[in-house]
Amino acid sequence: MAGDESVADVGALLAAARRVYEQSYGGEAQVAVCAPGRVNLIGEHTDYNQGLVLPMVSGKLLPLVTVIVGSSTSGHSCSIETITESADEPRRVDFDLPTESSPLTRGQPAWANYVKGVVQHYRAQPLPAFKAVITSSVPLGGGLSSSASLEVAMYTFLQQLCPDDGDKVAKAVACQKAEHTHAKVPCGIMDQFVSVLGKEGHALLIDCRSLEATPVPLTDPNLVILITNSNVRHSLTGSEYPSRRKQCENAAAILGKSSLRDATVQDLENAKDRLDSVTYQRAQHVIEEIERTAQAAEALKKGAYQEFGKLMVESHNSLRDLYEVSCPELDVLVAAAMEVDGVFGSRMTGGGFGGCTVTLLQADATDRTIKHIQERYSGHPTFYRTTPSEGAWVISPVEN
Numbered sequence: 517m518a519g520d521e522s523v524a525d526v527g528a529l530l531a532a533a534r535r536v537y538e539q540s541y542g543g544e545a546q547v548a549v550c551a552p553g554r555v556n557l558i559g560e561h562t563d564y565n566q567g568l569v570l571p572m573v574s575g576k577l578l579p580l581v582t583v584i585v586g587s588s589t590s591g592h593s594c595s596i597e598t599i600t601e602s603a604d605e606p607r608r609v610d611f612d613l614p615t616e617s618s619p620l621t622r623g624q625p626a627w628a629n630y631v632k633g634v635v636q637h638y639r640a641q642p643l644p645a646f647k648a649v650i651t652s653s654v655p656l657g658g659g660l661s662s663s664a665s666l667e668v669a670m671y672t673f674l675q676q677l678c679p680d681d682g683d684k685v686a687k688a689v690a691c692q693k694a695e696h697t698h699a700k701v702p703c704g705i706m707d708q709f710v711s712v713l714g715k716e717g718h719a720l721l722i723d724c725r726s727l728e729a730t731p732v733p734l735t736d737p738n739l740v741i742l743i744t745n746s747n748v749r750h751s752l753t754g755s756e757y758p759s760r761r762k763q764c765e766n767a768a769a770i771l772g773k774s775s776l777r778d779a780t781v782q783d784l785e786n787a788k789d790r791l792d793s794v795t796y797q798r799a800q801h802v803i804e805e806i807e808r809t810a811q812a813a814e815a816l817k818k819g820a821y822q823e824f825g826k827l828m829v830e831s832h833n834s835l836r837d838l839y840e841v842s843c844p845e846l847d848v849l850v851a852a853a854m855e856v857d858g859v860f861g862s863r864m865t866g867g868g869f870g871g872c873t874v875t876l877l878q879a880d881a882t883d884r885t886i887k888h889i890q891e892r893y894s895g896h897p898t899f900y901r902t903t904p905s906e907g908a909w910v911i912s913p914v915e916n
């Protein structure tokens with residue numbers, strides 16, 4: 517039964533985290549929680565432009581998830597340890613609970629900033645101190661949002677120690693705020709939103725302006741959503757993402773709009789002589805990508821996979837040529853996938869400059885697609901078959 521495989525996977529993460537918990541802190545962790553990373557089908561670099569996105573999460577069956585186990589403790593001092601390799605940074609960090617006069621600030625190790633940010637922006641009081649262990653099956657920095665899954669897992673953990681009002685959208689927003697203030701990444705809302713609100717058997721069409729989500733069924737057993745990790749990460753200066761965001765804000769300001777969500781291709785055309793060519797390109801990508809995402813959601817509802825696939829490839833080409841966030845490795849992975857009979861579409865997913873592609877294909881084409889990509893790609897790709905599942909959940913009671 518497929519379910520057995522899933523339990524073993526989350527179970528293995530859980531067992532590893534519990535073992536480290538016992539070694540590091542003694543005793544058994546009271547609480548265990550899980551939050552998925554994000555697989556974006558289409559709608560890239562549109563969320564921070566108040567646009568549309570169409571992601572899903574892969575949790576229970578084929579897990580790409582972060583697991584946290586832990587317990588509350590007396591006093592003010594919190595300890596948290598990650599088992600996941602994160603650069604050469606120390607794996608364990610201790611910090612005091614924030615107070616009004618001494619909030620939690622950024623520091624080293626860098627990974628702990630995601631955790632501290634969530635503690636700082638948690639929406640209920642009084643939080644007890646805690647000790648906890650983190651582990652994850654989401655590749656770090658691979659475009660599947662290990663960062664959001666860490667934030668949402670952390671928030672879900674804190675909910676068990678000190679319940680908040682249960683408002684899921686507010687939870688996603690608090691996690692996004694943590695990434696802004698403590699990790700200093702000016703991300704949109706997509707990743708945290710879908711990590712919290714993901715729905716089994718569905719992708720979510722999220723309107724990042726109204727924060728409304730429409731579930732789009734995605735359960736066809738003849739369809740596979742395959743992630744291919746290029747296993748390359750081009751470390752640029754780290755300024756690429758904020759600079760794209762700034763270019764979009766500039767474009768919106770020149771067009772007289774509060775965001776590019778409110779702009780049309782015609783608005784852009786009318787303002788052509790007031791925009792430099794790069795700003796024009798960035799805005800063109802965003803405006804067209806929002807429209808493509810709306811069309812893709814309609815295509816998915818109708819089961820029009822060819823049409824959906826075509827939009828995915830258009831999205832990739834636009835990210836490559838107009839938004840300039842792809843890289844040769846991602847381009848090869850997409851090109852290779854598109855050469856296989858039974859593949860509907862393929863594109864880079866996530867912020868870009870390395871990381872993963874997402875490919876929509878007929879289930880019976882999966883093996884030959886993987887084989888063909890392996891032959892065509894000179895690096896060492898890893899593959900994940902994903903299935904849309906629910907957002908963060910509590911694994912409770914902790915299994916023995």
Ligand code: ADP
Nearest residue numbers: 598600602627652656657658659660661662663
């Ligand atoms: P992505 O979200 O696409 O995986 P990011 O650069 O946004 O890439 O986030 C990756 C960072 O998140 C890591 O470098 C690390 O600081 C932090 N992180 C995510 N998951 C973990 C984890 N399990 N343990 C420690 N740090 C983590």
Ligand code: MG
Nearest residue numbers: 661662663664
């Ligand atoms: Mg991230």
